[in-house]
Amino acid sequence: MAMEDEEIERYARHLVLKEIGGAGQQRLRAASAVIIGAGGLGGPAALYLAAAGTGTITLIDPDTVSLDNLQRQIQFATTDIGLPKAQTAGAGLARLNPLVNVRAVQAALTAENAASVIAGADIVLDGCDNFETRFAVNAACHARGIPLVSGAVGRWTGQLGVFTSGLRDGSPCYQCFVPAIPPDAETCERVGVVGALTGVIGSMMALETIKWITRAGEPLTGRLMIHDGLAATSRTLTLRRDPACPVCG
Secondary structure, eight states, X not given: OOOOHHHHHHTHHHHTOTTTHHHHHHHHHHOEEEEEOSSTTHHHHHHHHXXXXXXXXXXXXXXXXXXXXXXXXXXXXXXXXXXXXXXXXXHHHHHHOTTSEEEEEOSOOOTTTHHHHHTTOSEEEEOOSOHHHHHHHHHHHHHHTOOEEEEEEEBTEEEEEEEOTTTSTTOOOHHHHSOSOOTTOOOHHHHOBOHXXXXXXXXXXXXXXXXXXXXXXXXXXXXXXXXXXXTTEXXXXXXXXXXXXXXXX
């Protein structure tokens, strides 16, 4: 389907990129992305995906906006305190780009509902803050052959990986990297996080998603990028599939 004049103007900076162009922008318009968590990571990722013209964006989050969210979750305002995150963030996406179809679900993703939540998605972004949800979405993405973009932050460090175990033989899933919930698992609530770091990792989650959808560049598949905000350095590790993995082994 040809792009309308409004789309040509709105996405002009994409259209002149040889790696995206008209064909890539059409792929974005036809794509469906599911974002788990509408907070520090999911919020900026969703904003950039909406601005980029991703056709359908589904936000799932069980929580409401609280005052201590506002230090990093810049998609919300003080007047949003007490409102559901998914619907409030979704309304902001619709204002940013009315051409995007936005779905908001106020619910927690669990092992029981994960398959139905991600059904029909072309790609899933996981910005949640607990391992139970990460494991559930990883297993569902592997079973359905959907690429998973996973991000996490804590203190001054963030990490990002792209997992395609259900699509490519030999590629690892998230649980190859984290086989079990660590007994000393940290949370941002307990150890803190610098707010701007969530914007860095959330934006990179959107970037990897755009690359995957438009087939631009080299995706972070099978690799983990770790960013040290204090040292201003990044390093990338190669991940291997675990033959004993309970999900993909």
